[in-house]
Amino acid sequence: MGFGEYPPEYNAKIHGPYDPARYYGKADIPFGQVKLGELGSWVGRRNMSGIPGAVSRAFWRWNHKYMLPKKTGFAPFAQLMVGCMIVFYSINYGKMVHHRNHKYHW
Amino acid sequence: MTVSPEGLQEVRPLVLVRPTSTSAVQRAEQRDEANFPRPVRPVEPGKVRLGFVPEEWFQFLYPKTGVTGPYVLGLGLTTFLCSKEIYVMEHEYYTGISILLMVVYAVKKFGPVIGQTLDKKIEDIEQSWRDYREGSIIQVKESMEKEKEAQLSAKGQDMLFDAKRENVALQLEAAYRERLARVHSEVKKRLDYQLEVANVKTRLQQKHMVDWIVKNVKGSITPAQEAATLKQCMADLKALAPKA
Numbered sequence: 001m002g003f004g005e006y007p008p009e010y011n012a013k014i015h016g017p018y019d020p021a022r023y024y025g026k027a028d029i030p031f032g033q034v035k036l037g038e039l040g041s042w043v044g045r046r047n048m049s050g051i052p053g054a055v056s057r058a059f060w061r062w063n064h065k066y067m068l069p070k071k072t073g074f075a076p077f078a079q080l081m082v083g084c085m086i087v088f089y090s091i092n093y094g095k096m097v098h099h100r101n102h103k104y105h106w
Numbered sequence: 107m108t109v110s111p112e113g114l115q116e117v118r119p120l121v122l123v124r125p126t127s128t129s130a131v132q133r134a135e136q137r138d139e140a141n142f143p144r145p146v147r148p149v150e151p152g153k154v155r156l157g158f159v160p161e162e163w164f165q166f167l168y169p170k171t172g173v174t175g176p177y178v179l180g181l182g183l184t185t186f187l188c189s190k191e192i193y194v195m196e197h198e199y200y201t202g203i204s205i206l207l208m209v210v211y212a213v214k215k216f217g218p219v220i221g222q223t224l225d226k227k228i229e230d231i232e233q234s235w236r237d238y239r240e241g242s243i244i245q246v247k248e249s250m251e252k253e254k255e256a257q258l259s260a261k262g263q264d265m266l267f268d269a270k271r272e273n274v275a276l277q278l279e280a281a282y283r284e285r286l287a288r289v290h291s292e293v294k295k296r297l298d299y300q301l302e303v304a305n306v307k308t309r310l311q312q313k314h315m316v317d318w319i320v321k322n323v324k325g326s327i328t329p330a331q332e333a334a335t336l337k338q339c340m341a342d343l344k345a346l347a348p349k350a
Contacts, residue, residue, distance in 0.1 A: 015142045022142070065152040071225060072151045074213045078158035085202075089193075099196040106189060 007053065021060040023053075157213075 009024040034042045066076040089096070153161035159176075167175040187193040 011136075014136045014138050016137060016139075016144055019142075019145050064148070066154075067151075069148040069151045070228065071149055071221070073221065074217060075151060075154040075158055078154075082158050096194045096196065099194050100191045101195070102191065105191055 021064050
């Protein structure tokens, strides 16, 4: 699975044009429908080397939904701003703790 | 062209969904059109509330908590974070508030105008693509018509060539016949010449022979013979005269 290559399960003749937001492997039970007893086996079926692919697919799904339609508004930029705010606040939390205004909280 | 998430986007049924069948991959038999439909670019983005919260999160909580659920969740979460000072409201926070206010004001005031100008520009670009496509089709059709006319005139050229060829054949025939006639007349002239030469020769021979005979005969007449003949003639004449 190299960078810039198609996933090995993608076959142009069956699937048509490549869609980076779709998973072309074998479909598994979605996490929302997994029964509690099957949770262990479901987690066992997960594959660590597919994480970059999953991140890429998630990014493309967000892109397709908010950034690439013809008449986008301000929403994707607002989401980007809020996302960046959360990430940078959590990274700098150690510093922020020292800027508290009160010592004891309820 | 990008994907349209199942059922959530509405796509304008315009030229945008134009199917093409030019690639062999599209027409393969194993093409699974049902599970892997051809992706389409959506026109409207996903719905958001408050500018950035996706609508799906509100719908997810609606069955359990109703309409106010997500707002109460948001309020409660922010109260908890601020009161326990997990979210510290230090000086940068107030800067953030001011910037947020300015951003919201700018978006509300200039957003629609900018959106409309940009949409119009996109529409102009797409219209130019469509015009180019239509124009190319019309051009190709016109050149097809011109090609047909050229084919017809080419057929006319064929007939022209045939006529010219006939012309040349006629000229060749005429030249041939003229030369034939000339050959005939030349041969006749030569034969006439030979004839004349033979005639002249015969005539000269005859004349010469006659002259030679006459000369010889005249030379062989002795004077005595001549006097005797003359006398005989005179006697005959005298004999004849009284009879008349």
